[in-house]
Amino acid sequence: MSAAKHKKFVYGIFNDDDVVMHAIPALRSKGLRVKDVISPFPIHGLDDALGLERTRISITCFLYGMTGCSLALLMMYYMNIFDWPMDIGGKPSFAFYKNLPAFIPVTFESTVLCAAHGMVITFFLRSKLLPGVEPHVIHPRMADDHFVMAVQIDNDSEAANVEAQLRAAGAIETKK
Amino acid sequence: MGHHGHIEVTSTQPYNFSSRNRMIAMVMMVIGLVAIIAQFATHHEQTWANLLWNNFIFMGMALGATFFLAVQYVAEVGWSAVIKRPLEAMGQSLPVAGVIMILIIALGGKHLYHWMDGGITDPNAANYDEIIAGKSAYLNPVFFWVRVVLYFAIWTYFARLFRANSLRMDAGEGTPAYIKNRRYAAAFLVLFAITESTMSWDFIMSIETHWYSTLFGWYTFSGFFVTSLAALAFIVTYLKHKGYLPEVSEHHLHDIGKFMFAFSIFWTYLWFAQFMLIWYSNIPEEVTYFMLRQDHYRGIWLAAFFINFIAPFIILMSRDAKRKKYLVMFMSAIIFIGHWLDFYIMVVPGSMVIAGHHAAAHAAEGAAHGGQIFGSIGLMEIGTTIGFIGLFAYITQHFLSKSPLVVKNHPMMEESLHHAI
């Protein structure tokens, strides 16, 4: 919601997720621009109701994993086969494919390491979650048990109508 | 979204086992019989191994399904209520597999198992083998046959019991019959944990009697369990293709696909654990097992590994793939082929070594190639497998046609019908 500073919103505060889920299509059919819902917990089906696209974060995870897998194999090939082959414990396997069974555990761990951390870092950056970020707290109980519906407006004259509609749809309180 | 409507079970009718399908299954069985007889008449060395290999898969699909069914009860699973009838029907092949297994080993045991060679535990015999003699407290005919009969008696008893209680749910006593099955399932799982390991040692590991691996029982389990999941996926998608089971949604397919994916990875994990530890330690008495396969069966050995790991890993990873009916059906066939090859690698090479010994002892041309003969996969093997698939298809369809395709009055049905992920 980085653009929130420039755009104008009216917020409806709700205290039930089912009411919110019913209100979204009802308000949209009346022409209200319901942009977002802030909830204290994930609501099943909310992303579909708001028309959000599916997140592609798991695809990035796959790519990070592939990177980790390749890097690990390359590293072990370079260190133990190419640069400094070693004959330890009666295993003079100076060819990559002959050593491969022993390289699998590190390859696997490296794949998971890169996939997991890469994905979480991407999640933090895309969602602007970092230590020191000041949250935009619209309602003090929006992380506790209240739901905030954000309806976009173009000018303040619309606000009164939108607030009335939000209340009619079940909002217990409205805010600009 | 909030409240879903009330969904009713619509599959109140049994499956219609059409005369066309009956015909197809019977033709497949005839093909199998012809292939077995033709092979026995010409190159009989591999026939017994082929029978053991294919019957083990046939048995494994039924046993794996019964195990999966028992887990559904013990873990109080909700989503799977709508697919219990196919699982119950799959398990009904167990007595047939048992009879065939007993016939195979009674008639051809000495061509399959090193320890069944006459005189091998007799210190005065020419072919006396000290190591095998040391195992004779476990590997002796009397104890062996007692075990084999017990396995099939126990498994068949439970497979029929689960089905009988499930039919009782149809008749009206939903929750009490469910709770009975839950209790029986717990008992079955305890017995399964023991019989599964010993059965793997008896039927497969003792072929190469000298060789041993503590993981072998669990490894065998992972193989036939994935095969039975693939068979389940095939049966469910086939029934949907025919317009049955409207209750099974893409969410259920997703879950079946997840199980195929996860247990393919699990199989790979155990494959790697067993192979790598033996490869790494390189102890002569253990490593011979893999040397034989690596030197003479490399193509099939590697193909089994790659088909069973890479194919499901790449293709079934995405969420969408697991929700597409025909892709799930296709993958079930791929996984079946992969494990068909893997069980070949587990059964045939060892048996062929014994066949080689026999050929060397009995025939002059056998001695010419040092008693070494190797198995192969050709038309006869494929024919044998077609026969076993026909048998499995016949029995499963027969039982699907005997009761409604979805259990009535199942206490988890509401959850299963509303299943959404």
Next chain:
Amino acid sequence: MHKESELRPPLILGDKTWHDITEDVCRPVESKANKWWWLAFSVSLAAFLWWVIAVSYTVGTGLGVWGLNKTVGWAWDITNFVWWVGIGHAGTLISAILLLFRQKWRLSINRSAEAMTIFAVICAASFIVSHMGRPWVAYWPLPLPNQFGSLWVNFNSPLVWDVFAISTYFSVSLVFWYSGLIPDFAVIRDRATTKWRKRIYTILSFGWVGTAKNWQRFEEVSLVLAGLSTPLVLSVHSVVSMDFATSVVPGWHTTIFPPYFVAGAIFSGFAMVQTLLIIVRKVLTLEDYITIYHIDMMNRIILITGSIVGVAYLTEFFIAWYSGVEYEQYAFINRATGPYWWAYWSMMTCNVITPQLFWSKKLRESVFATFIISIFVNIGMWFERFVIIVTSLHRDYLPSSWTMYSPTWVEAGIFIGSLGLFFTCFLLFARVFPVIAMSELKTIVKSSSEGAKKKQSQTAKQETHA
């Protein structure tokens, strides 16, 4: 709203609202510690001090202060390392594998179980570092260039695999845990009444706001992390087992080790979760969230994994005989009847027999019995590692080198101290972090709480009357 089967008991007792959950979970964070907490904390800290003394003495004097000798080069240190890593596995099982299996009862316990994972892995790592003898060169197992003093590490060595496995496991578990904590930190932040609390939890919560997109990503990340953590947790104890199983030592080299170690790890981890949570639910008055049903479910897992471990013991013993290998056979006979018979039979009794008591529903639902049996399992799993390591090493191929091992006060000190470290961390966690994943728990209030279930059955009754 998805209707649950009537067979499912409630997961939250009482008619709780979302706000009640917030209040109950935030209370320990927002109030002052009572004297019981301070007492437990002081004891743990004192034990931890012993750890500091014993480790300092080891590092300052050398590994000679331990009871290791010419053939028993691993004993107490690696026993404890494996024990602690194993304990950690239950946390990942609860947060990852139970998530994949959609087990809702995990929601009340996953946070503290994951915390336990993190602290257990820290304790495990402390044994690895201290057994190195020269901890200042602890970076040698890392893949650093030859110029750093050692050669390239040998990637054929299971010990190097372990370095990768443990560090991946630790860091991924930490991130999984932390990303789940972020929305809960935001709850505490928005409720904060003091300036410092507000400031600290603002930083900890990374500026979280529960927008639809954030939640969508959050759920996807949790699911994928669970998918990654599941094979990861299997790999970690498998790699630990390979430290033994790749060798040619009788009793160590056995192919069943990887899955059997994993089952044992989950078994011991759940026992530790029980030990901890039975205390936590009482001290923090969370009985409505960590109910008897939760305890019952965990006991079932203890029963299952304990039985798997039992099957593995019998398999190992049987195959040792079946193999016909003299050394293999002796290793097992020596375990059961040799000088360490008491360790072997402690292991057998605690790990194979005691969990079988959980076939009784009465015992599964008894808090007292669960607590006692969980302690037995913890002890049994400690002995399992001791038996595997010490009995295989003290009598190997060369009878002239046969010897015995017994620990010194220094080793005992490090073990007791590591318990102190573990409990110190856990007690701090229980005071400053939300011990229940409240944001996620709120998703099941309408379907699985006692109040909701009552309403459901009332409407069902009305429907039948109408």
